[in-house]
Each structure stands twice: as structure tokens, then as C-alpha cells.
Amino acid sequence: MNKSTYGSPLVLKGEDADIWKIYKQGRLPVVTLNLTGECNLNCSSCHVSAGRPDPNEMDYDTLVSVIDQAYDLGARLIHIGGKGEPFLDKSFEAFVAYTGGKGMTTILDTNATLITKERAELLFENDVSPVVKVLGFDSNVYEAIVRKPLYQKMLDGLYNLLDAGYGNVIEDNIDRRVTRLSAMTFLARSILEKDCFNGFFEFCNEKNIEPRVSNIVAAGRAVTDGFIDERLTQEEWEVVRNLGGRIMGYELNYTYKKCYITSGIYIENDGRVMADDLGRSCDIPGEIVVGSVRDKSLKDCWDELLDIRRKKARELEAFEKGHEGGNYFGSCPVLFKTWEENRITVE
């Protein structure tokens, strides 16, 4: 591809903030929350084996307390992670109205099958940037992966978002175009073989949707149900990445090592604050628990996290070099910044 033909990348609102600058100022840049384990899909790709609600999920009051504390620590960005479908959490709509009312931006991982016109408007009005699991515009491929006959519902949800006002460039600069909607697909063989990547990128380009393409995370049902066997080779990734670049008109970059989510706090749906996801994909839940937001202040958790991260920096450096999974590519400018430039200092 000729670099001179590149245009400016589409960037999702929320990811346009200078996360590392916020981090260096000592503020908490972002809070990632998983709300529920409940999901109406049964994806063979699901790395968190979502289906039923998890025991002891945080209620609305706990969530509001977390948001208030996060705000006081400087956070203006919330990320609702990809465990379960957030619209199945009964307090989710009130939660969205609350974060929107505080002037915070929320990045929302959703399968979109439950997004009605009213819900799309609620998200639009409350500064939510949805990341919709689209997979590919082929009902057979989609339904074979999600194992529910809900392709049309996903499309309806996506179009409800577009009708609500998503799909417009809201800021057009020389280095980026900010949009409020993202679509996600996997680097999977069934998607490649059915030629779905073309349609995926063409739709994103036409509708000003930021595309993100994820490797399959080797955890949960993705392993037990064999979806992991759909992984593409690195050479095949390059084919997809170049195709995406040609259609979108800008280079899709690899983003794994610079994930902004790892600069913030990651909270499981039972309130546990996870500490050891730094340097890995945000999709892999950590194992070291700093504490629970139910019985510890967010500030105490944050201070402890920073301490652990400083101590673990060298170990993580080695981990990054040996790690093969969890890559994805997209166009987040935060992620474009080099990890080396922004590395947490080893004390």
C-alpha cells in the first residue's frame, strides 16, 4: 500500500482522550467494569463463557459509588467490558443515564441484539460509544459463531444506532476523525473463507464506523468449544489488515501492547479489582485481586495497583516479549503511542 494515499483514521470517542497524559498527571484515566455474566448469545468464541448471571454481581448503588469515586480520582472515561450483554443488567439504563449526567464518556461492548430505537437514543444522549460485535455481514457465519438465530436482531440494533445519530464524524482533524460508533470482528477462518472482511470494512467505511479486528482470545468457550482452531496465521492477519487499510483509506495498526485499558482500573462484576492484567489483552481477566470495591475505597485500590505495577514493570516487559495472543488492530490514537515512551518507571 502506498502510504501517501492514507487518510486520517477513524477514532472512537473516548479513545481520543490523551489517556497517558492523564495517567502521568496522577489522575485515574479510565475504569473498566464488567456488569453481568448474563448473555443472550452463546458464542463459541466467548472467552469469558458468558450465559448466566454471576453470583454476587454489583447492584446499582455499588456501581454509582464506584462511578462517583472514579470521577473524584479524575476519570472521565468508563469502559463497559465484554463480559455478558450489558442490556441484560437491569440497572444498566439507569447507570448510563447516571454516567452521562456526570459528563462522562462510556465505551460500551455490546452485541446490539437488544438495542431498540429507545435504547439507541438513550445511549446517544448519554455520550456512550458502542462497540458492536458484528463479526461479518453474513447471517450464516454470524449465527454459526453466536449459536443463536439473532443476526437480524444484531442488524436491527446496529441500524437503530445509526438512526439515532451514530455514524457521523464529529471532529475532523488532520490526524484523526472522531466517530462515536465502532464495529468488531474476529481474525477467524470462517470469516475469511466466506469473504466477510470485505463487507465488514466497506460497511464501516461507508457509515463512518471505526473497525476493530481482534485475534481470538484463548480462554473460556473459545478453547473448550474449539473456536480457537479458527485462528489465522500472522500472514493471513496481514492480508486482512492490508485489505482493511485499502478500504478504509488508512493504515490499521497493531495495538496490543499499548492498550489504554491497562492504564486504569479493571473491576469484575462482583466488585473485585484485578491487578495483573497490565500488559496483556484487556480481554484476559487478571488473577491477582487488589481488593473489592464493596469494602475498600477506589483510591486505596488505585494506590495499591500503582504500587504493584511499578514493582511488576520488569516482569511485564519480559511477558510482553513472549506473549503471542491477544493482539488486535484498529485505529485508537492512544494505542498508537509507543509503549516504550509511556512505560511506567521501574523504581
Ligand code: SF4
Ligand atoms: S462473546 Fe460476548 S456476545 Fe458472545 S456469549 Fe460472550 S459475552 Fe455474549
